[in-house]
Amino acid sequence: MTSAPHAPSPAPVVPAALDGIRAIEIGTFISAPFAATLLADFGAEVIKLELPDIGDPMRTLGEYPPGGDSSYWWSAMGRNKRSVALDVRTDEGREILGRLLESADVLVENFRPGTLERWGITMDWVRARRPGIIVARISGYGQDGPWRDVPGFDRNAQAFSGLVYVTGEPDMPPQQAGLPLCDFNAGLWGAFGIVTALLGQLRQRRESGNEIDLALYETMIPFLKDMPQRFRHQGRVTERTGNTPDYVAPGGAYRTGSGEWIFISGTGDRVFERLITAVGRPDLAAAEQFRQNKGRVTHRPVLDAAINEWLAARSTDEAIAQLQAADVPAVKIQSIRDVMTHPQVIARGNFIDVPQPEGGQVCMPAPLPRMADMPPQVRWPGEHLGQSTRRVLRDELGLDDAELARLAREGVIGA
Template identity: 40%
Template sequence: MPPAALTGITVVDAATLFAGPLAATILGDYGADVIKIEHPAKGDPSRGHGPSRDGVPLWWTMLGRNKHTVTLDLGRAEGAELAKRLLSDADVLIENFRPGTLERWGLGPDVLHELNPRLVIARVTAFGQSGPYAHRPGFGTLAEAMSGFAAITGQPDGPPTLPPFGLADGVSALVCAQAVLTALYHRDHGGDGRGQVVDLAIIEPMLTVLGMQAMAYDQLGLVQPRTGNRSVNNAPRNTYATRDGRWVAVSTSAQAVAERVMHLVGHPEVIAEPWFASGAGRAAHADLLDAHVAAWIADRDLAEVTEAFDQAQAAVAPIYDIADIFADPQYAALDSITTVEDPALGPVRMPNVLYRMSQTPGRIGWTGRPRGADNDAVYRDRLGLDPAELAALRESGVI
């Protein structure tokens, strides 16, 4: 295998559910040496999250990939001391404890940076390290609610709608990984060689990906309403049912694409209307445009619809579930769902690494390992503990 981009970077993952651990997974996919800390008795919550097969938790099988797993009670004095030894030559710590928890355990940034000035400490919480809500427990669901996402999601006459998966955590994981890499770059290129603290509040990445809502409210007093599958910025943009009971999504963010769609569905006359010349004007006439597009699609099967749109160079996509994704040739060509060998499950299919790199590709070396599987290798080989010390730590419940 060619060298991995993050070879030589050691990441200690002390986070849970899901933004922090997923950020560590991403870093591990590209070569970082990730040490996952779990509580000796409780383990990582993802081991009990979602479905399992033959007692093997599927969430953990993916989330724990490329990680060395150790058990450690950070809240015990002996555990905190072991953590300091682990972090003394690490590059990154990712944690998501409630603000003040690390400090209470004697593991605050001031202590850790005195021990290891090069350490990058990524702190991932719902509301950040300061402010009136910092002390509150929080999950991605709260960020989806408070960021404005749920308020604009759903049908106009329906309730605010939360996503049926960890959207805020997933977005924040991507941001956390990027923030860690930014901090490492600063440390090693042009900085003073010192690590820094990354304070990531999950409410903020969600606020950012919602776009210019803040500016629209600031400058115009606009509050975006729920519009279902329509867009306030362009039309036609919706989901449409085909004759054979399938669904497709159509997008016309570009003016040229909107014109091609209306030619395709047999209503080129609307293109000459003055309002058609802008996305906002088309959005204001969404009822008319949707009626034309929906009627044309409803008279045709999915294959005919996608072929016609492709020939017209107009933007359409079938609405997929995971079974459709497994069968799709484009995903197959990209190896987006790849096969990995798991010791308990055998061959398993899971999302591949996030992106392809020509010189330093990422890889999945192994799936999530049993709790504490690497205790001996990490504590004995890295920290130099002898068998008697390890036995004593196990007996006392520290590891």
């Protein structure tokens, strides 16, 4: 008699990449909260401290779900975090923060320099409670320098960084990016700095902490391509060129016969030859003045005229299909409707719908980057203000119900 086959063993539970890392976030709006969100997506325990009755102003930005008390955006930015409503400006609130820091690996904040110090939360005070803590500080212009105390938000940082100066059409006003690039970029750099500092501690077996000082504007400096070298070595100031890159031709935004816009990149000799052949002008590929990129940039109008003539007789779908068949990088300039309904985006799972505790679902960008092992995940959407206050302070700091009730009456905590 043969025995029944054994049931398959359950797959082992693999800890998240940052499992065991604890972070305290004292931040508002975008940069510090986004840095903490990235840590939380990969398994770090993030305790978000918010002022009672006020909370992070991000809760009020954008559209709200029906009957909701916080915005859709908050559900994504606050995901995987525990909201503790605590007034760290008070003596008792600061003392509670100190006790929370004793078991924390990371503190991330983005107040104007001097704000935390004014509340008695100096870096010496922080290190006295947790000598090995990693502190990430994000501000408009950094913790030092003559502009240290100047207020600055994302748009100011875009303008200051040089990004806005080169964005837009040459004969039109400079144009800010349509999204808060510096804020989100600061979150990326901040999270990268935190993980790098943690890895350095581990690999070098160091018990000392670290302090990360990041200015919003400087997060764009590495993206300025050769603009610094042009100015330093040639005295040239890079100007706006609109949708037409000034360093390569052909390429840019072109209008199709459907009245829609597509972006074509003709970068490189081989791609140029494939592009200009696809639009029915192989003669231009053979012309001496177009053999090298420098000549193509000089004579850009001739190439653009050929491309525009070809596109005018074709729909967007037809043009993109023919260009992609010729192995030419071409894509429609997409609206959010186009993005979210595109088969590639759907196949990659770039947007997810996360269940809300009170019912329904909320859409948000999926965590990035994808990893084959220890991938990021969304465990829960952003909590209500102070939703975890009592649980954290009771279970982790040992405060009893009477003490919690007193602190709530005095406005030190919210629940």
